[in-house]
Amino acid sequence: MPQKVRIALDAMGGDVGASVVIPGAAVALARHPDCEFLLFGDQARIAPELEQHAALKAAARVIHTDVAVGNHEKPSQALRRGRKTSSMWLAIEAVKKGEADVAISAGNTGALVAMARFCLHMLEGIDRPALAAIWPTLHGECVVLDLGATIGADARHLVALAAMGSAMASARLHIARPKVGLLNIGTEQMKGHEEIREAGDMLRAMNLPQLDYIGFVEGDGIGKGAADVVVTEGFCGNVALKAAEGTARQVVEVLRGAIQNSLMARIGYLLARGAFQTLRNKMDPRKGNGSVLLGLNGIVVKSHGGTDAEGFASAVGVGYEMARYDLLTKINQTFNREGGALASVPAAQEAVS
Structure with missing residues (x-):
């Protein structure tokens, strides 16, 4: 029988806290029965939610604290x-102590990055963390990073992101040698900032065995599935993410309005209902919820603060898979094999978060 995956949850994180976290954990447990949970937060708010989910109550332990990180608090x-x-710190600390395999929070992103970095520290060879998420494409899924953990990146950091992203794609998408592209304003080698061009030159020269560098990828190439891993710095990554989420909502609203516009449109919807359901499922942001904070000496997953129970369950599922398929070992193997090449490059300067 496989060992249980131990998951620490910040039960007070997110817009509404326990009323989403607990039902979400219950959904995740039904999908992954080999989980057990540590729930950090206010016992008085957690207990009534747990009473509605007997299976989760049997697989969970509550650790009380009445201190929660506010959504608008500065990281410092x-x-x-x-x-x-x-509750956020204690969930992360459970990973550090070896009491949990992964920590998950829907709380303040800046605070989560700061606390995780302070508590767990960075893996050797990695200067700063990155947020990586699964992105739907025409052909399946891809990994995109950095989605906003830090701002700015030199060439060495972009190469490190490529290595970490390929390890995540290997663990999550089960691809032996993922195709990796650098997000740029064009596919030609002379385009883009100097740092991006330099990172491209480095990746071609290094010819890393764990990834297949395919060159530059334009913004529309993400959804087309041009690469298994798309690498960018945090500012551009966060803008791309928010633009994609907004476009998905816009498409759904336009379709809904068009369907309600006339009787013929309603009849057409009934005839094509299966296709519309496929589109809705593909563009549902809840199914891709859960960004992995890569580069740490431990696994931490950030859930969207405004998600519902289904979305939080998706974030738990991401954490489960990262732990079950041993993400940290894959990253360490990548840097042990490739670290010699990375070590020869000057260290990246610290960016302002």
Whole structure:
């Protein structure tokens, strides 16, 4: 029988906290019965939710704290106030202590990045963390990073992102040698910022065995599935993510309005209902919820703060798969094999978060 995957949850994180986290964990447990949970947060708010989910109650342990990180707290403020006592910190610390395999929070992103980095520290050879998420494409899925953990990147950091992203694609998408592309304003080698061109030159020269570098990818190439891993720095990645989420919502609203516009449109919808359901499922942001904070000496997953139980269950599923398929070992193997080449490149300068 496989070992249980131990998941630490910040039960107070997100827009509504336990009323989404607990039902979401219950959905995730039904999908992954080999999980057990540590729930960090206010016992008085968690207990009534647990009473509605008997299976989860049997597979969970509650660790009480009444300190929660606010959604609008600055990372430095959250770190000072919530270190050692907040539900977010305690969930991350459970990973550090070996009590959990992964920590998941829907709370303040900046605070989560700061606390995870302070508590778990960075893996050797990696300067700073990156947020990586699964992105739907025409052909399946791809990994995109960095989605906003830090801003700015030099060539060495982009190469590190490529290595980490390929390890995540290997673990999550089960691809032995993922195709990796650098997000750029064009596919020609002379286009883009100097850092991107330099990173492309480095990846071609290094010819890393764990990834297949295919060159530059334009913005529309992400959805087309041009690469299994698309690498960019955090500012551009976050803009791309928000633009894609907004476009998905816009398409759904336009279709809904068009369907309700006339009787013929309603009849057409009934005839094509299966196709519309496929489109809705493909563009449902809840199914892709859950960004992995890569580069840490531990696995931390960020859930969208405004998601519902189904979306939070997806984030738990991402954490489960990263732990079950041993993401950290894959990243360490990547850097052990490729670290010599990375070590020869000057270290990246620290970016302002």
